[in-house]
Amino acid sequence: MVTVSRRIDEAPEIYTLELGAKNEGKSGQFYMLSVQGVGEAPISVASGFGRNLIFTIRSIGSVTSRAMGEGRIGVRGPYGSKWPWKEYNEIVAVAGGIGIPPIRSLIEEMIDAKREGDIELMYGARSPSDIVYKKEINEWMKSVDVHLTVDRGDDRWNGKVGFVPTLLKDSHFSRKAAMFVIGPPLMMKNTVKEAVSLGYREDRIFISLERRMECGIGVCGHCNVGHRYACEDGPIFNYSEVMTEPELFL
Ligand SMILES: Cc1cc2nc3c(=O)[nH]c(=O)nc-3n(C[C@H](O)[C@H](O)[C@H](O)COP(=O)(O)OP(=O)(O)OC[C@H]3O[C@@H](n4cnc5c(N)ncnc54)[C@H](O)[C@@H]3O)c2cc1C
Numbered sequence: 001m002v003t004v005s006r007r008i009d010e011a012p013e014i015y016t017l018e019l020g021a022k023n024e025g026k027s028g029q030f031y032m033l034s035v036q037g038v039g040e041a042p043i044s045v046a047s048g049f050g051r052n053l054i055f056t057i058r059s060i061g062s063v064t065s066r067a068m069g070e071g072r073i074g075v076r077g078p079y080g081s082k083w084p085w086k087e088y089n090e091i092v093a094v095a096g097g098i099g100i101p102p103i104r105s106l107i108e109e110m111i112d113a114k115r116e117g118d119i120e121l122m123y124g125a126r127s128p129s130d131i132v133y134k135k136e137i138n139e140w141m142k143s144v145d146v147h148l149t150v151d152r153g154d155d156r157w158n159g160k161v162g163f164v165p166t167l168l169k170d171s172h173f174s175r176k177a178a179m180f181v182i183g184p185p186l187m188m189k190n191t192v193k194e195a196v197s198l199g200y201r202e203d204r205i206f207i208s209l210e211r212r213m214e215c216g217i218g219v220c221g222h223c224n225v226g227h228r229y230a231c232e233d234g235p236i237f238n239y240s241e242v243m244t245e246p247e248l249f250l
């Protein structure tokens with residue numbers, strides 16, 4: 001049980017919790033968060049390793065909309081695979097909607113390792129008010145190459161309008177860069193397709209598959225991706241290893 005020290009409302013239905021404990025997970029990993037008497041939900045860690053634990057949550061169902069933000073919540077983990085950023089010189093991180101928390105964790109880790117020049121962020125939200133981490137993005141822009149887009153603009157938006165895959169051609173890195181992709185299934189599917197057609201290598205593309213989970217530890221079989229389990233072998237997978245799985249982007 002860990003105390004929630006701060007709650008920030010990020011966007012409609014999306015809030016961030018800062019907890020009174022350190023993150024022992026690496027970017028891409030997740031924790032099981034629980035509300036007593038209600039249940040448990042897998043949530044990606046949004047902060048860098050060793051920083052305060054941060055989670056950003058979409059209020060969607062029984063656990064995520066109940067009592068998160070007051071008092072204490074149950075935290076078990078970390079679980080799952082991490083973004084393999086240390087293996088690559090250049091990383092294009094592509095996030096759609098509420099997929100951004102594990103990318104925030106990644107950016108914080110790379111900033112802490114003084115490698116912020118080696119990552120580009122491509123992030124798309126439905127509308128300007130759905131953009132999560134506005135304050136952090138402004139801060140990252142001082143040292144990280146950030147590309148933003150929205151599906152629909154508004155009177156005050158003078159940035160790009162269009163779907164996330166349209167940002168990929170704006171990368172300043174070589175096509176040998178690794179690409180990390182996370183977001184809604186259709187966004188991931190179209191991003192990977194565009195990346196391959198632009199010349200990115202399939203074995204340098206990594207995707208996060210946030211399957212529905214029960215146990216989080218490879219026991220219940222709820223989260224399978226072919227013969228693999230998203231909770232134990234994932235949620236981060238090398239695209240070339242799972243690309244032939246039917247219904248990959250469920
Ligand atoms: C590895 C991993 C990391 C995740 N990271 C985050 C995160 O950082 N932030 C975040 O907000 N969410 C994240 N999710 C999704 C989150 O776990 C679910 O939204 C949560 O389990 C819903 O729990 P609930 O009890 O509130 O909803 P429930 O009461 O269980 O369900 C409410 C509704 O949501 C649907 N639903 C539940 N889970 C999912 C799901 N995984 N995909 C699609 N529909 C679902 C149900 O079918 C139902 O219609 C992650 C999921 C995984 C597997």
Ligand code: FES
Binds near residue numbers: 213216221224230232
């Ligand atoms: S959640 Fe139980 S096997 Fe993955």
